[in-house]
Amino acid sequence: MSSATTTAEAYRTQLRMNRMGLWLFFVSEVFLFGGLLATRFYLWGNTRPELDQSIGLIVTSVLLLSSLSMNLSEKGLEHNNRRLFLGGLVFTFVFGLVFLVGVMVFEWGLFPAFYEGHLTPGENVYGAVVFAMTGMHALHVITGLAFIAIVWNLGRKGSYSPERHWGVESCAIYWHFVDVVWIFFYPALYLIGHVAH
Template sequence: MAVETAGRVATRHRHYPTLVVAPTVSRADYQYRLRNNRLGLWLFILSDSFVFGGLLVTRFYLLGGHRPHLDQVLGLIVTSVLLASSFFMNRAETLISNGDRRGFLSSTLITMLLGIAFLVGVIGFEWRLAPFGPGDGAQGAVFYMMTGMHAFHVLSGVAFLGIVYRNGRKGCYSAERHWAVEACANYWHFVDVVWIFFYPALYLIGTVAG
């Protein structure tokens, strides 16, 4: 669902020219559609937050004061990578707002690469290094549910970034009209904020489960 939503937002300029450079469309009409798009995005993020909130509740319900036995160094690394990606995503949005297309493209690309690095760290390393599997008790179920759902959203965000980057190279965004970039940035920051809650819940809070 997240992939589909991201794709719709990034490609909507095909149906609503006001989302890109379209001087023939009135500013009032553009602002009206922009308000509706923003409302739709925030409603989506709000509904998605309940899913992640439910996972956090499940984590503490099943594990209580314990936490999974995980690689602390790797957890810190992937968290730092994701936080860095949020910085570059914010930079990309700021640069396109100032009309700096080249800087916007480079920051978007860096964000996308950092997102991929995060996925490699979690799925390629943390999942393989974890001393338990998805079916090995409560800690396995909790860990793979939380990181799996979050990784899916990061992957959706990377796909969204790819579409935004491609459209940016085609000159689809301007300083005045770059809704898809704004939507991508808000979605990406949301995914980062979720991990800020997930990281201590999985890696820091409680004693290691036996």
């Protein structure tokens, strides 16, 4: 048995373990976001606040696009296409940033001098739940953006190869996960129920 095959096998074992760890983490996270959804339905029932529908539609589309660019980036690396790999990451980062700005500046009204939001967290249960759900999701988006920045920087230095790129893979799966969460949050916040506030 040569040492090259040992390390390749050790890498495969580690990779299997890492994937298991990441998916267990998602199982845990499902309960976090599930708890927030449960809170939304417990407190709002079949009602919802009036949110800006065009903002909601725009940020949702942008986030879906970002999953596409993330996938292209990962495929690029697998085919040793560095341009596509790094470019895909940059696009994903920008889309993620647009999503974040859309939510924080326009939905939250973070800079009231620039754009007035129509809900505040302390105003009533509608504001509280909107800020809790979008806030927890935004926290994950920010983490994802940091993750992408780190992977981009390492990728630029040539840390990943088509065969060995757990960093890129985990970043991509994490980003898709955050995206899937939003697919459940978007209807729960913007579409389900009649407007009551």
